[in-house]
Amino acid sequence: MLHYFLKRLLGLIPTLLIVSVLVFFFVHMLPGDPARLVAGQDADEQTLALVRSELGLDKPLPQQFVSYFTHLFEGDFGRSIRTRRPVSTEIAERxxxxxxxxxxxxxxxxxxxxxxxxxxxxxxxxxxxxxxxxxxxxxxxxxxxxxxxxxxxxxxxxxxxxxxxxxxxxxxxxxxxxxxxxxxxxxxxxxxxxxxxxxxxxxxxxxxxxxxxxxxxxxxxxxxxxxxxxxxxxxxxxxxxxxxxxxxxxxxxxxxxxxxxxxxxxxxxxxxxxxxxxxxxxxxxxxxxxxxxxxxxxxxxxxxxx
Missing domain, CATH: 1.10.3720.10 (MetI-like)
Known part of the structure; x- marks a missing residue:
C-alpha cells in the first residue's frame, strides 16, 4: 500500500502542472481589464498604464507566464489585485x-x-x-x-x-x-x-x-x-x-x-x-x-x- 500511495503522490505533479497552465491561460482570456477595475472607470490612460505596470500586466503574456511559474515553484502565489494582500493569506482566512x-x-x-x-x-x-x-x-x-x-x-x-x-x-x-x-x-x-x-x-x-x-x-x-x-x-x-x-x-x-x-x-x-x-x-x-x-x-x- 505504501508503494501505491507514493506512486499516486508522484502522479500529483504532472496533473497540477497541467491545471496550472490551463487556468493561467483561461483567466487571461476572461473579458475585462483588471487595471480598469482597480483604477476606476474614470481613470485616464496614464493612470491605467501605472496600474498595469504595478500589477505586472504590461509585460508580454509569455513573460507573465514564466514569472507566474517561477514564483509558483517558490511557493509564492502572488498578491491579490483587489486587496494587495498575499493570496495565501486571503485563502487561509477563508x-x-x-x-x-x-x-x-x-x-x-x-x-x-x-x-x-x-x-x-x-x-x-x-x-x-x-x-x-x-x-x-x-x-x-x-x-x-x-x-x-x-x-x-x-x-x-x-x-x-x-x-x-x-x-x-x-x-x-x-x-x-x-x-x-x-x-x-x-x-x-x-x-x-x-x-x-x-x-x-x-x-x-x-x-x-x-x-x-x-x-x-x-x-x-x-x-x-x-x-x-x-x-x-x-x-x-x-x-x-x-x-x-x-x-x-x-x-x-x-x-x-x-x-x-x-x-x-x-x-x-x-x-x-x-x-x-x-x-x-x-x-x-x-x-x-x-x-x-x-x-x-x-x-x-x-x-x-x-
Whole structure:
C-alpha cells in the first residue's frame, strides 16, 4: 500500500502542472481589464498604464507566464489585485469557515442519508421505501438557493430562532449546513439503497439468516461493510465538491468562505486569487480520491493495491 500511495503522490505533479497552465491561460482570456477595475472607470490612460505596470500586466503574456511559474515553484502565489494582500493569506482566512461548514454538512448528510437508504432497502417497495425515496428526490430536485431562502424565511424571519448571515457562532452553521447538505443526503440515500438492495440478495446474507443471526446484526455487520464501497466513493466526490466551496449557498448566507472569495475574484478579474483557488480545488479532489482509494482496503481487506 505504501508503494501505491507514493506512486499516486508522484502522479500529483504532472496533473497540477497541467491545471496550472490551463487556468493561467483561461483567466487571461476572461473579458475585462483588471487595471480598469482597480483604477476606476474614470481613470485616464496614464493612470491605467501605472496600474498595469504595478500589477505586472504590461509585460508580454509569455513573460507573465514564466514569472507566474517561477514564483509558483517558490511557493509564492502572488498578491491579490483587489486587496494587495498575499493570496495565501486571503485563502487561509477563508478556508476554515468553508472547511467547518463542509464537515458539518457532511456529518448530518451521511447520518441521515445512510439511515434513509438502509431503511428504504430493508423495507423495499413498502411505505418507508416510498417515503425515503420521495424525500431523496425532493432533496435533489429542490434548488439550493431556494431551500436556503425558504429556511431563512421560516427560522430567521418568521420564528426568529436562527441568524441569517455570518459565521460567528454555532447557530450560524445550522441553516447553511442544512442547505448545503440536503442534496448530499439525498444522493447518499439513493446510493445506499441501491447498494444495499444488491447486497441483500447475496448468498452470504442468506447464509447469515439461515444461521439464525439477528436481522440487525445481518444488516449492520454483514451487509453494511460490503455495501459501503460505492457509497464511500460518492462521499469522497461530494466532499470534494462541498470543500471546493458551494458558491450559491455561500452567496445566499453571505458566508465568508472560499466560494464567496472565488465569486469576488472573478468579478474583479483577480488573476492570482483565481489561479490559486482553482489549483487548490484540483489538489483537494486528487487527495480526496486518494484517501477514498485507500479506504477501500480498510472496508474490504481482500482488496490489494499495485
Amino acid at each position: 478556508f476554515m469557515p468553508t472547511l467547518l461548514l463542509t464537515l458539518t454538512s457532511m456529518v448530518w448528510a451521511v447520518v441521515f442519508g445512510m439511515a434513509i437508504g438502509i431503511a428504504s432497502a430493508v423495507f423495499r417497495n413498502r411505505w418507508p421505501d416510498r417515503l425515503g425515496m420521495t424525500l431523496a428526490v425532493s432533496g435533489i430536485s429542490f434548488p439550493a438557493f431556494a431551500l436556503g431562502m425558504l429556511l431563512m424565511q421560516i427560522f430567521s424571519v418568521g420564528l426568529g430562532w436562527l441568524p441569517t448571515v455570518g459565521a460567528d457562532s454555532w447557530k450560524h452553521y445550522i441553516l447553511p449546513s442544512l442547505t448545503l447538505g440536503a442534496a448530499v443526503a439525498a444522493v447518499m440515500a439513493r446510493f445506499t439503497r441501491a447498494s444495499f438492495v444488491d447486497v441483500l440478495h447475496e448468498d452470504f446474507v442468506r447464509t447469515a439468516r439461515a444461521k439464525g443471526l439477528n436481522e440487525r446484526i445481518v444488516i449492520l455487520k454483514h451487509c453494511l461493510r460490503n455495501a459501503l464501497i460505492p457509497v464511500v466513493t460518492m462521499m469522497g466526490l461530494q466532499f470534494g465538491f462541498l470543500l471546493g466551496g458551494s458558491i450559491v449557498v455561500e452567496a445566499v448566507f453571505n458566508w465568508p468562505g472560499v466560494g464567496r472569495l472565488l465569486v469576488d475574484a472573478v468579478a474583479q478579474r483577480d488573476y492570482p486569487v483565481i489561479q490559486a483557488l482553482v489549483l487548490m480545488f484540483s489538489l483537494e479532489f486528487i487527495l480526496i480520491n486518494l484517501v477514498v482509494d485507500l479506504l477501500y482496503g480498510v472496508i474490504n481487506p481482500t482488496i490489494r493495491y499495485s
